[in-house]
Amino acid sequence: MKQKLHIAGLLAILFLTASTVSASNPGSDSQELNAKELISEHLADSYEWHIVSNGNTHIAVPLPVILYSKTSGWHLFSSSHFHHGSASYNKFEIASEGKYKGKIVETDTNGNISRPLDISLTKNATSLLFASLLLILIIMGVARLMKQDPMKPRKGFPGMIEMLVLSISDGVVKPSIGKDYERYTPYLLTVFFFIFTNNLLGIIPIFPGGANVTGNIAVTFVLAIITFLIVNLTGTKEYYKEIFWPDVPTWLKIPIPLMPIVEIVGTLTKPFALMIRLFANMMAGHSIVLGLTMLIFITVSLGPTLNSTMTVLSVIFTVFIDVVELLIAYIQAYVFTLLSAVFIGLARIEPHTHKEKMSKPGQAA
Structure with missing residues (x-):
């Protein structure tokens, strides 16, 4: 019974998505559908939050x-x-x-x-504020519940949040950073839940979801810059020594600072990789879902038989991609957090110690 309800829910979401795409292109019956332009419009930011259209009647939340x-x-x-x-x-x-x-x-x-x-205050900015407020309410509510009886095992939604917190804190942050991991745990947990929440809201095609927040390069740029600043402002002396005076032959550092230049470029490519990975994956996922949905309307002019066949295929593949997007929403948040923790851990390295004194004969090692 539960599986049937889940399938019905996914089909309902797909229907709403298809209805939105169809309604936003009222001339689709009389002129060719421009799939590229329509996908770009749905992924782009806007000055209003469009909900639904019916012919020339548009329902939207003005901003x-x-x-x-x-x-x-x-x-x-x-x-x-x-x-x-x-x-x-x-x-x-x-x-x-x-x-x-x-x-x-x-x-x-x-x-x-x-x-x-x-x-x-555009659609993406409004969605970002909404996701942040929703996340604060969820985390504060779960934290208040945990304070009442910290030793009591939790089930359901609070148990899931606790599992995610522990998996990131103990499974990602602690092994990646080391002894002072608690100093960075609040930031990394915030980044994980912020990205995960916005990824999930972006999958929902109806208000208050559907905004392409993490698929906006400006948002991923800011997140990457924050990680970059934390890495380089809290790095140890050994970290900077390996950048400006690495342990390589002197001719690679003087007179031409070849290796220092390579190390400096490496510090810049790390946040760039964070920014592009999250942006590209989330934008590509939204584009695929929209493209599969529009197969229904692109094949209208090819006859009812072919259109019916493509509609069934479109529904099947779109539901499948939506399920995959749920997994990707978690994976991308996890990967961004993991890489941020690894970069921070690399900047917290301690001076290398070498055993220069060898044990003498007859002396205990």
Whole structure:
């Protein structure tokens, strides 16, 4: 019975996803569907949180727009004034093409287009705040429950959270960093649950899910930079010695600092790898799900028989990829945390000790 409910739930989610894709392209029956453009629009950030469309009727949550113009100063208004990008407001509009496509631009009296300072609360930013608040409520609630009886074994959701905390703390952070691992445990646990929560919300196609937070390179860039700063600001003297004066032949360090340059480049490639790995995997997962869903609408013009066959295949493969995405949501959070812990551990190395004195004959070793 439970398996049937799970399958029904997945099919319902898929139906809602398909309905959203179909509704967002009202002319799909009369013109060719541009799959590439449609996927890009769904992955991109926006100034409103779209929920559903029915023909020309759109239901969306408007978000606050905060702009600063060099000519007219600060502006604060609702994104509903743009009417889905088809209108302008106070000389501001959402560009439909060009290098500022999808962004708010300002047109002056001479017709020149410029980009104002934009600190608006977009869909991804709102989802990020929502996920952070949800995570705080969950962790604080579980922590309060644990304080009531710390020795009592937990089941259900609190037990799952406890299992995840212990698996990251004892299975990842402690063996990767070493003796002072407790100093970095709060940050690494926060990173893991933050990424995991946003990954799960991104899989859900309906409000308040569906935002591409961890598939946004700006978010992964900030996370990677934080890890980079922690690694290099808390590194030991031995860590910096191995960077600027590594234990290699002198001719590799003087007169041309070949090995120090290689080591410095290595410190920069580590956060770059963190950023790209998380960004690319999550964006690719969303793209695959959207592409499989759109097979239903792409094959409409090929006849009912072929379209029905492709619809069944689309449902099967999309449900399968959604299940895989659940696993990837955990794996990517785990890998980011693991690599961050390894990089921190490499920066906490102690001076190397060598036994230079050999035991003399007849003397105990």
